[in-house]
Amino acid sequence: MTELLRLEKICKTFPGVVANDHVDLEIKKGEIHALLGENGAGKTTLMNCVYGVYRPNSGKIFWKGQEVEIHQARDAIALGIGMVHQHFMLVPPLTVAENVILGLPTRHEPFLDLASVEEKIFESGQKFHLKVDPKARIWQLPVGIQQRVEILKALYRDAELLILDEPTAVLTPQEVEELFLVLEALTEHGLSIIFITHKLEEVMRSCNRVSVLRDGRRVDTLAIEDTNPQLLAKMMVGREVLLKADKTDLPPGEVVLSVKELSAIGGRGLPAVKNVSFEVRRNEIFGIAGVDGNGQTELGETISGLLRATGGKVTISGKDATNKTPFDILNMGVAVIPPDRQKLGLLMNFAVDENLIAKSYWKPPFSKSIFLRKKEIDKFSEKAIKDFNIRTPGPEIQVKLLSGGNQQKVVIARELSKNPDLLIASQPTRGLDVSATEYVHKQLLAAREAGAAILFISTELEEILSLSDRIGVIYEGEIMGILPGKGANILEIGEMMAGLRRSNTGSEQPKKEAENASEASA
Amino acid sequence: MLEFLGIFTTVEFYIAVVQMTTPILLAAMGGLIAERSGIIPFGMEGMMLMGTVGGVIGSGLTDRVEVGLLLAMLAGVFIAVLYAIMAVSVGANQVVTAVALNMGALGLSSLLYVLAFAGGKGEVIEDVIRVRAMPLWKIPVLGEIPFIGKVLFNQYPLVYLAFFMAPVVWFILYRTSWGLKIRAVGEHPHAADTVGIHVLKVRYLTLIVCGMLAGLAGAFLSIGAFNAWQENMTSGRGFIAYTSIVFGRWEPIGAFLGSFLFGAADALQLRMQTQNIQVPFQVMVAFPYIVTVIVLVLSGKSAKWPAASGEAFKRESK
Numbered sequence: 001m002t003e004l005l006r007l008e009k010i011c012k013t014f015p016g017v018v019a020n021d022h023v024d025l026e027i028k029k030g031e032i033h034a035l036l037g038e039n040g041a042g043k044t045t046l047m048n049c050v051y052g053v054y055r056p057n058s059g060k061i062f063w064k065g066q067e068v069e070i071h072q073a074r075d076a077i078a079l080g081i082g083m084v085h086q087h088f089m090l091v092p093p094l095t096v097a098e099n100v101i102l103g104l105p106t107r108h109e110p111f112l113d114l115a116s117v118e119e120k121i122f123e124s125g126q127k128f129h130l131k132v133d134p135k136a137r138i139w140q141l142p143v144g145i146q147q148r149v150e151i152l153k154a155l156y157r158d159a160e161l162l163i164l165d166e167p168t169a170v171l172t173p174q175e176v177e178e179l180f181l182v183l184e185a186l187t188e189h190g191l192s193i194i195f196i197t198h199k200l201e202e203v204m205r206s207c208n209r210v211s212v213l214r215d216g217r218r219v220d221t222l223a224i225e226d227t228n229p230q231l232l233a234k235m236m237v238g239r240e241v242l243l244k245a246d247k248t249d250l251p252p253g254e255v256v257l258s259v260k261e262l263s264a265i266g267g268r269g270l271p272a273v274k275n276v277s278f279e280v281r282r283n284e285i286f287g288i289a290g291v292d293g294n295g296q297t298e299l300g301e302t303i304s305g306l307l308r309a310t311g312g313k314v315t316i317s318g319k320d321a322t323n324k325t326p327f328d329i330l331n332m333g334v335a336v337i338p339p340d341r342q343k344l345g346l347l348m349n350f351a352v353d354e355n356l357i358a359k360s361y362w363k364p365p366f367s368k369s370i371f372l373r374k375k376e377i378d379k380f381s382e383k384a385i386k387d388f389n390i391r392t393p394g395p396e397i398q399v400k401l402l403s404g405g406n407q408q409k410v411v412i413a414r415e416l417s418k419n420p421d422l423l424i425a426s427q428p429t430r431g432l433d434v435s436a437t438e439y440v441h442k443q444l445l446a447a448r449e450a451g452a453a454i455l456f457i458s459t460e461l462e463e464i465l466s467l468s469d470r471i472g473v474i475y476e477g478e479i480m481g482i483l484p485g486k487g488a489n490i491l492e493i494g495e496m497m498a499g500l501r502r503s504n505t506g507s508e509q510p511k512k513e514a515e516n517a518s519e520a521s522a
Numbered sequence: 523m524l525e526f527l528g529i530f531t532t533v534e535f536y537i538a539v540v541q542m543t544t545p546i547l548l549a550a551m552g553g554l555i556a557e558r559s560g561i562i563p564f565g566m567e568g569m570m571l572m573g574t575v576g577g578v579i580g581s582g583l584t585d586r587v588e589v590g591l592l593l594a595m596l597a598g599v600f601i602a603v604l605y606a607i608m609a610v611s612v613g614a615n616q617v618v619t620a621v622a623l624n625m626g627a628l629g630l631s632s633l634l635y636v637l638a639f640a641g642g643k644g645e646v647i648e649d650v651i652r653v654r655a656m657p658l659w660k661i662p663v664l665g666e667i668p669f670i671g672k673v674l675f676n677q678y679p680l681v682y683l684a685f686f687m688a689p690v691v692w693f694i695l696y697r698t699s700w701g702l703k704i705r706a707v708g709e710h711p712h713a714a715d716t717v718g719i720h721v722l723k724v725r726y727l728t729l730i731v732c733g734m735l736a737g738l739a740g741a742f743l744s745i746g747a748f749n750a751w752q753e754n755m756t757s758g759r760g761f762i763a764y765t766s767i768v769f770g771r772w773e774p775i776g777a778f779l780g781s782f783l784f785g786a787a788d789a790l791q792l793r794m795q796t797q798n799i800q801v802p803f804q805v806m807v808a809f810p811y812i813v814t815v816i817v818l819v820l821s822g823k824s825a826k827w828p829a830a831s832g833e834a835f836k837r838e839s840k
Binding site: 053072073074077083085088089090091092093094098099101102103104105106109110111112153 | 696697698699700701702703705706709710712713714715716717718719829
């Protein structure tokens with residue numbers, strides 16, 4: 001395979017931070033090359049240098065053997081480099097076709113000729129498994145399809161190299177599989193792909209080679225055949241990583257949360273939670289497994305008072321909590337880690353300390369009558385920053401300036417420092433890298449040992465299996481079955497996640513089926 | 523009390539509706555293009571004011587209406603470019619900048635008027651100075667149609683231009699690559715930037731177009747429907763034009779209907795004043811503004827603004 005892109009000793013610094021430190025990288029024609037690293041390792045910065053969003057401080061870029069200068073995105077596009085950013089660069093009210101041709105000269109300038117564009121989009125769609133309705137407006141499309149539009153946009157500009165920045169972060173498992181098929185089709189037609197990720201399975205599943213970045217430096221480049229997830233994790237983090245959580249045996253205590261025949265209507269006006277019943281006890285993590293969009297978010301919201309229950313009953317520590325306000329529920333000893341920390345978990349423009357007291361600022365010791373007590377707040381936030389290892393230049397820094405992992409630490413510090421009786425953790429590791437995920441897992445286990453009952457909602461089956469004492473599987477708003485976490489069978493859970501089979505609600509299951517399942521998995 | 527209904531039977535009323543719609547419509551079309559690119563066209567009042575004085579000076583000093591129109595456009599563009607420098611290049615708060623410019627234009631227009639007609643001595647001008655105004659253009663054949671011909675086809679050239687602008691703006695926005703760029707820049711400037719569109723250039727150009735049209739709208743007041751100048755001649759029509767845009771949900775056809783509504787309200791209050799109806803004069807003058815408030819209350823909640831409107835665009839630091 002011939003070389004398409006080569007980076008030589010790329011350096012990029014921001015005030016106070018070295019984002020890229022003499023990075024070399026070589027991309028061959030027709031390969032899928034993973035760029036693996038933790039958040040903040042410099043992956044996106046490096047690619048932004050290639051795409052002309054940033055100018056490197058030093059270093060050289062070679063394209064097809066020729067040294068090139070890339071001053072802005074336009075130059076990169078002209079060379080044949082396309083980039084799909086983590087936050088899509090699509091204009092929501094415009095149609096697919098309009099987004100695709102945006103910025104390009106039309107056939108009869110200045111008149112638009114959308115029909116021929118739509119036809120071309122349709123053809124590329126056929127060729128690369130990228131089926132999209134060219135007349136649809138972006139805001140109407142699910143994120144998985146929007147991502148296809150971004151890829152089509154690059155293809156329409158004759159890209160030979162496609163940079164995908166964390167493309168799977170927003171996708172459901174099925175969409176991830178579809179994306180891999182698209183990428184394979186693209187490489188068959190000679191395109192090269194740089195795949196930015198921090199997910200080890202995806203690297204192993206779909207890439208030809210992998211380059212690992214850590215703290216702005218390239219650790220190594222390896223062929224996939226020569227590596228394994230454990231080795232990659234070690235290279236990425238710089239130390240041995242617990243890919244599986246360390247959990248102690250604890251007998252569950254009294255019931256804290258009891259949900260009986262709960263139903264609720266979701267944002268689209270359709271039933272999202274249907275007749276759900278379960279209990280969570282002290283010292284117990286109850287995991288809710290399921291493919292994203294099956295009502296697990298709404299379930300968490302209904303219990304925490306954000307969504308109205310249309311039927312059923314929620315009891316917390318023996319008290320009725322059905323359709324109470326979020327404030328009342330908060331005062332029942334409930335802590336919530338919401339699924340979207342930027343929208344629901346944090347006030348992004350507020351400082352770290354203000355976020356830390358956001359759910360208790362009106363209470364002593366933080367307030368006295370109408371006055372905030374700066375000293376107490378400082379004392380508390382400094383302790384929280386230390387205890388929860390929040391990496392921030394100081395408590396007065398705006399939360400939006402922190403990395404995703406540290407933002408989540410702020411949420412966790414706020415929620416766990418009040419020693420809750422019940423913790424509702426909804427997708428607490430979404431978008432976090434290996435270290436931060438490991439950290440969140442440790443905190444959840446610590447809360448469990450401290451006596452909290454934990455409702456743990458996640459779409460990552462791996463972490464559900466490694467943390468949960470019991471697992472409820474949700475499909476289209478219904479609990480398909482509840483299983484013990486210890487020795488749970490992945491295949492069985494997978495089938496229930498797809499809505500295929502309902503096991504007995506409880507811990508036992510027919511012996512014969514269990515045997516069959518274990519045979520199948522072996 | 524009901525005698526005012528007689529107004530609706532006179533052809534003069536309908537001619538007045540068309541003429542009162544014209545300045546609002548011209549400015550609204552310019553403002554609409556600007557706001558679709560992400561700039562709140564709140565400075566239209568100032569652009570229009572400068573247009574009124576530019577028109578009267580050009581026409582008064584040279585005795586040629588074309589010079590008046592040209593000067594009116596330049597005067598509108600002057601404010602528009604000042605606005606662009608502040609709002610687009612510097613990234614200052616758009617509403618605050620626009621308010622400052624509107625107030626500045628109020629004073630500047632008076633100053634320019636005095637300088638032009640008092641021989642630079644800055645004296646107070648007591649008499650109204652009459653200047654040459656636009657002639658009516660009667661369209662052959664169509665102008666002969668009874669009633670409609672008088673209302674629509676025996677009008678000032680700027681009237682035809684204003685009514686022609688609505689479909690033109692629609693076509694530019696939805697059928698050309700220019701319009702696509704304008705819409706993209708107004709909704710998601712970063713996305714536009716990544717595909718190589720010059721965001722700031724697009725915004726400057728739309729504001730210049732806005733300045734030209736608002737300047738002409740001002741000239742229509744001073745040397746179109748009237749032939750002299752008075753202080754604060756627009757009396758808020760720039761803001762009413764903006765209201766028409768909001769009323770029309772940022773669509774050219776909607777803004778056209780909005781302008782028409784306000785034009786009709788304006789014409790009605792003018793006619794009522796001449797009919798000697800037993801309603802205090804101030805109430806009638808306030809009528810279009812009351813309509814404005816009602817319209818904003820009704821349409822404000824469901825209005826869907828161009829997503830990036832009012833936000834300055836800055837690239838990430840390099």
